[in-house]
Amino acid sequence: MITSFPHSSANANERGFSHARTHDHNRNRLLERLPASEVVALWSAGKEVRISSREVIADAGDEFTYVFFPEDSVFSFITDFAGGASVEAGTVGPEGFVGIPVLLGSSSWPQRTIAQIPGGALRIPADRFVALLPELPMLSALLNRYLLAYLSQISQTAGCNSQHTVEQRCARWLLLTHDRVGDLEIPLTQEFLSYMLGVRRPSVTITQAQLQRMGLIRYSRGKIQILDRKGLEAISCECYRIVRDEFAALAEPQAAAAL
Helix, strand or coil, X not given: CCECCCCCCCCCEEECCCCXXXXXXXXXXXXXXXXXXXXXXXXXXXXXXXXXCCCEEECCCCECCEEEEECCCEEEEEEECCCCCEEEEEEXXXXXXXXXXXXXXXXXXXXXXXXXXXXXXXXXXXXXXXXXXXXXXXXXHHHHHHHHHHHHHHHHHHHHHHHCCHHHHHHHHHHHHHHHHCCCEEECCHHHHHXXXXXXXXXXXXXXXXXXXXXXXXXXXXXXXXXXXHHHHHHCCHHHHHHHHHHHHHHCHHHHHHC
């Protein structure tokens, strides 16, 4: 069952820098793999912003005016339906890039883009990014590989949502989010998780209670704490490992050689 998702009109809080970031100070995993010259060019073109939870980056069909390289924030792409229901179609965190429409030469995206987990991100005006990209061959090649991994993620998620239990899907989502933010405590309400999993809130409540009884998580005041990661991996479906391995391949030596 897909549930309705509230809209938000919050804006990113800007934190400008008096100097460009160096290669050693990047928290985005794509930027970590770039030569220092390309990293400096990107930071010179943009600025760090603080993304608030549930902030709407772009509504469905709106023009993408910025691209983002998340640092410790996580973004969701939400499909909204005519009847008022919504479901998550994909997720991007520090492993990736928000702005695929811009990368592919389009100006809009059929999903609504929101902040799922608050945090920082490098934000670059879309027109400046497009103008700069031909001068960044390593980034261009890496983004092509990233796009393939992202498409694998959304196709795997679509199959997962139709074939696996809520418990398995919840474990998958928690593991992937932990991989992205690196924190065992995830700021997340039951209501918000129900949107991410495409189920009603009572289903999430029952699932979380079961995971808590198993000693895998603790839920309190809008935060989920992971207590036993290996236990979550044991009950998660194979989709977690497939998606994880696809993104991990971006950092493998043969991937670097291909760039």
